[in-house]
Amino acid sequence: MFQIDPLSRIPIYEQIAEQTEKLILLGLLLPGDPMPSVRSLSVELGTNPNTIQKAYSELDSRGTICSVPGKGCFISKDAKAVLEKRAKQRLGQLYTLCESLKLAGVTMEEMTDTVRQVFGKGDGNT
Amino acid sequence: MFQIDPLSRIPIYEQIAEQTEKLILLGLLLPGDPMPSVRSLSVELGTNPNTIQKAYSELDSRGTICSVPGKGCFISKDAKAVLEKRAKQRLGQLYTLCESLKLAGVTMEEMTDTVRQVFGKGDGNT
DNA sequence: CAACTGTACTAACCGTAATAGTACAGTTAC
DNA sequence: GTAACTGTACTATTACGGTTAGTACAGTTG
Numbered sequence: 001m002f003q004i005d006p007l008s009r010i011p012i013y014e015q016i017a018e019q020t021e022k023l024i025l026l027g028l029l030l031p032g033d034p035m036p037s038v039r040s041l042s043v044e045l046g047t048n049p050n051t052i053q054k055a056y057s058e059l060d061s062r063g064t065i066c067s068v069p070g071k072g073c074f075i076s077k078d079a080k081a082v083l084e085k086r087a088k089q090r091l092g093q094l095y096t097l098c099e100s101l102k103l104a105g106v107t108m109e110e111m112t113d114t115v116r117q118v119f120g121k122g123d124g125n126t
Numbered sequence: 127m128f129q130i131d132p133l134s135r136i137p138i139y140e141q142i143a144e145q146t147e148k149l150i151l152l153g154l155l156l157p158g159d160p161m162p163s164v165r166s167l168s169v170e171l172g173t174n175p176n177t178i179q180k181a182y183s184e185l186d187s188r189g190t191i192c193s194v195p196g197k198g199c200f201i202s203k204d205a206k207a208v209l210e211k212r213a214k215q216r217l218g219q220l221y222t223l224c225e226s227l228k229l230a231g232v233t234m235e236e237m238t239d240t241v242r243q244v245f246g247k248g249d250g251n252t
Numbered sequence: 253c254a255a256c257t258g259t260a261c262t263a264a265c266c267g268t269a270a271t272a273g274t275a276c277a278g279t280t281a282c
Numbered sequence: 283g284t285a286a287c288t289g290t291a292c293t294a295t296t297a298c299g300g301t302t303a304g305t306a307c308a309g310t311t312g
Contacts, residue, residue, distance in 0.1 A: 087230030104213030
């Protein structure tokens with residue numbers, strides 16, 4: 001379910017959180033779906049239960065999942081809406097990155113071309 | 127010359143390196159210009175000389191500055207070219223970010239608009 | 253009651269950033 | 283040559299965050 005790279009500079013708990021939210025956006029995890037239990041996922045990934053709990057508590061505080069003591073953790077009802085709303089705010093990151101690239105001589109065309117490639121409209125030759 | 131945030135998650139030595147390269151791209155630091163000495167900058171920024179040295183050795187290995195024992199550190203002759211070349215490779219970062227935003231429902235138009243804003247062509251009303 | 257769930261807590265280990273202090277070699281100007 | 287600067291190297295120490303380890307407690311389910 002998750003692919004963890006223990007050697008990455010990105011903390012394991014953050015990798016889990018990111019991948020969970022990606023699965024939600026892809027529609028592979030739907031509202032109400034149960035997350036693996038803290039202990040079972042720790043066994044599956046070969047990590048410590050505390051690390052999983054940290055990922056889950058992070059996701060819970062973001063509103064992505066709902067932790068229910070005694071029952072489990074479940075995908076939040078409005079998880080997708082929450083994630084899409086956050087993405088709009090992340091346009092600021094895009095602005096900052098482009099600003100930096102512009103300063104280093106990358107042209108507007110190179111950037112817009114990159115955006116188009118993401119949307120499968122790379123060069124217009126098709 | 128530099129504005130350091132000791133509370134930032136970004137290491138001090140990296141902040142110095144980043145800001146140095148930004149000053150070069152802005153044309154405020156020209157090839158041959160001397161960098162502040164390790165000791166004087168450490169006093170100015172209130173940091174440890176070792177931290178400055180780490181920033182300088184990082185910049186030296188990137189080809190941004192040239193460290194000359196006994197004389198000082200100077201902006202590399204082709205510093206700007208090096209930085210511009212690196213920027214082209216950083217288009218991959220842009221691609222990854224846009225990919226993530228796309229997944230979260232951000233439209234291509236929202237992204238290209240952001241790019242245009244960076245180049246001062248925000249809404250076409252002017 | 254038994255087996256599961258999330259949660260809380262302390263202790264320990266490790267890597268990295270940063271500080272502190274010392275030392276050495278090259279350059280420059282007097 | 284000496285003094286004052288320059289970069290460089292090295293060890294030791296502190297601090298913090300990520301991770302592991304182990305234990306414990308409360309709620310849920312069958």
